[in-house]
Amino acid sequence: MSPDPTTLAAAFDEAYQRAPEGVWHAPGRLNLIGEHTDYNDGFVLPFALDLGVSIAAARRDDGMLHLRSLQAADEGVVVPLEGGSVDGWAAYPAGVAWLLREHGIGGASLLIDSDLPVGAGLSSSAALECAAGLALCDLYGIEMDRRELALLAQRAENEHVGMPCGIMDQSASLLATDGHALMLDCRSGLSSQVPFAPAEAGLSLLVVDTRAAHVLTGGEYAQRRAECEEAARILGVPALRDVKDLAAALGSLADPVLRRRVQHIVTENHRVEAAVGLLRAGAVTELGSMLTASHLSLRDQFEVSWPEADVAVEEALRAGARGGRMIGGGFGGSAIVLTAADRAGAVRTAIIDAYAARGWTAPTIFEGNPAPGAHRVS
Numbered sequence: 499m500s501p502d503p504t505t506l507a508a509a510f511d512e513a514y515q516r517a518p519e520g521v522w523h524a525p526g527r528l529n530l531i532g533e534h535t536d537y538n539d540g541f542v543l544p545f546a547l548d549l550g551v552s553i554a555a556a557r558r559d560d561g562m563l564h565l566r567s568l569q570a571a572d573e574g575v576v577v578p579l580e581g582g583s584v585d586g587w588a589a590y591p592a593g594v595a596w597l598l599r600e601h602g603i604g605g606a607s608l609l610i611d612s613d614l615p616v617g618a619g620l621s622s623s624a625a626l627e628c629a630a631g632l633a634l635c636d637l638y639g640i641e642m643d644r645r646e647l648a649l650l651a652q653r654a655e656n657e658h659v660g661m662p663c664g665i666m667d668q669s670a671s672l673l674a675t676d677g678h679a680l681m682l683d684c685r686s687g688l689s690s691q692v693p694f695a696p697a698e699a700g701l702s703l704l705v706v707d708t709r710a711a712h713v714l715t716g717g718e719y720a721q722r723r724a725e726c727e728e729a730a731r732i733l734g735v736p737a738l739r740d741v742k743d744l745a746a747a748l749g750s751l752a753d754p755v756l757r758r759r760v761q762h763i764v765t766e767n768h769r770v771e772a773a774v775g776l777l778r779a780g781a782v783t784e785l786g787s788m789l790t791a792s793h794l795s796l797r798d799q800f801e802v803s804w805p806e807a808d809v810a811v812e813e814a815l816r817a818g819a820r821g822g823r824m825i826g827g828g829f830g831g832s833a834i835v836l837t838a839a840d841r842a843g844a845v846r847t848a849i850i851d852a853y854a855a856r857g858w859t860a861p862t863i864f865e866g867n868p869a870p871g872a873h874r875v876s
């Protein structure tokens with residue numbers, strides 16, 4: 499958990515000429531399986547990563563929000579807690595603060611630090627919102643249920659950033675626990691902890707940042723959502739999660755594109771439930787084939803994969819990995835690979851060589867380990 503709290507507190511001191519009252523941390527998340535199922539009221543299975551956003555913070559009595567990030571090129575942003583508008587990165591923490599105002603928070607100074615790659619499908623945006631939300635609640639002694647805080651952070655991203663994200667990222671960051679993945683029902687918001695400790699099973703979960711930039715506010719994500727809504731409307735169900743008979747549903751859709759979308763969502767929900775069964779039975783290794791099946795479905799049915807992710811998965815399998823898949827919304831970001839720990843080196847080399855042979859930017863590959871959810875550090 500690298501943003502070091504002591505260094506961050508010292509940086510806060512320098513930036514604001516006073517000591518922070520505390521440091522809070524919220525992890526990024528890695529979704530094992532269940533992709534594009536969240537906005538179809540379905541299931542997801544993320545875990546909290548050992549990378550995330552840390553925030554040093556202190557109250558202010560002038561009703562202002564001072565926001566700075568060690569990762570931002572600018573000098574920081576000052577906005578009234580009353581509300582206002584702000585562009586860019588500051589909209590995430592400001593949006594959370596504006597929504598928390600009615601719960602009784604006052605002004606605050608925040609200094610943000612992070613070791614999460616941005617836009618790599620690891621949800622740095624939710625980590626930022628959740629760290630800010632937790633810090634502000636704690637500073638002002640507001641006891642908010644974590645599910646409620648997750649909903650508030652999601653609303654901040656929807657309304658103040660303009661990103662129509664689901665509830666998965668914020669839930670994972672706030673509710674996941676160490677050594678577990680979080681089975682989340684995106685309709686009810688109910689979740690349960692599922693044991694997930696790859697290292698104990700002699701496995702390594704590699705995250706391959708394919709370095710292909712994604713633009714999530716681009717039209718593709720919104721288009722997939724619209725297609726799913728359209729299919730649900732034609733099928734007469736509230737959401738694709740409610741499709742019980744896949745064959746019958748496919749038979750009543752004339753549009754081949756909508757048929758492919760429905761095929762992915764319905765089978766992906768089944769894969770999440772199957773993956774939970776495997777993990778509960780201690781069969782972590784078997785998760786691999788489930789990941790690969792998810793990838794093929796995302797590539798061929800949902801059509802959101804991209805060449806760098808396809809090559810990472812293919813080469814990993816060729817080098818003996820148990821399985822792998824693209825993660826995130828698609829068209830860029832990361833892939834994950836599950837491999838026996840003693841094959842991880844060979845798998846990495848195979849992917850790196852395959853990228854080099856194609857003249858692509860070298861991927862960044864690191865091991866993703868389950869870690870605790872958001873918490874106060876000091």
Ligand code: ADP
Pocket residue numbers: 551567568569570586587588590610611612615616617618619620621622623624626714
């Ligand atoms: P992801 O959540 O997959 O990383 P998003 O596009 O949803 O990608 O969110 C990334 C955005 O979140 C960045 O462009 C930036 O505005 C904001 N952000 C994330 N981490 C930081 C940080 N450490 N400092 C400032 N802004 C950040």
Ligand code: MG
Pocket residue numbers: 621622623624667
């Ligand atoms: Mg995000």
